[in-house]
Amino acid sequence: xxxxxxxxxxxxxxxxxxxxxxxxxxxxxxxxxxxxxxxxxxxxxxxxxxxxxxxxxxxxxxxxxxxxxxxxxxx
Numbered sequence: 195x196x197x198x199x200x201x202x203x204x205x206x207x208x209x210x211x212x213x214x215x216x217x218x219x220x221x222x223x224x225x226x227x228x229x230x231x232x233x234x235x236x237x238x239x240x241x242x243x244x245x246x247x248x249x250x251x252x253x254x255x256x257x258x259x260x261x262x263x264x265x266x267x268x269x
Contacts, residue, residue, distance in 0.1 A: 207243045207256040216245065216254035226260040236263060 204213035217225060222233050233255060236242040242259035246252070 205245075205256075207258055209243045210256060210258035210262075212258060214256050214258040216243075217257050217260075219253050219255065222255045222257075222260055225257060226263065228263075233260075236260075 203215060205216050206212075207214050207216075219230055219233050222228075223230055226233070233242075236259070237244050237253070237255065241263060243256040244253050247254065
């Protein structure tokens, strides 16, 4: 038996102040139409909320934060 949440797979983002979907780096690049490096730059600059999965070490980034970034001019 699995418990379901009314929010589904959404997680609270401190930067967006909302429950949003967190996506993989691969999906984030497609979603925001930017390079992997841009996603990591956003992470390093603290512009997007992220977390790292314990077992795999993969990152998940906030889709709401990605939308608020817009496409950089140099990408």
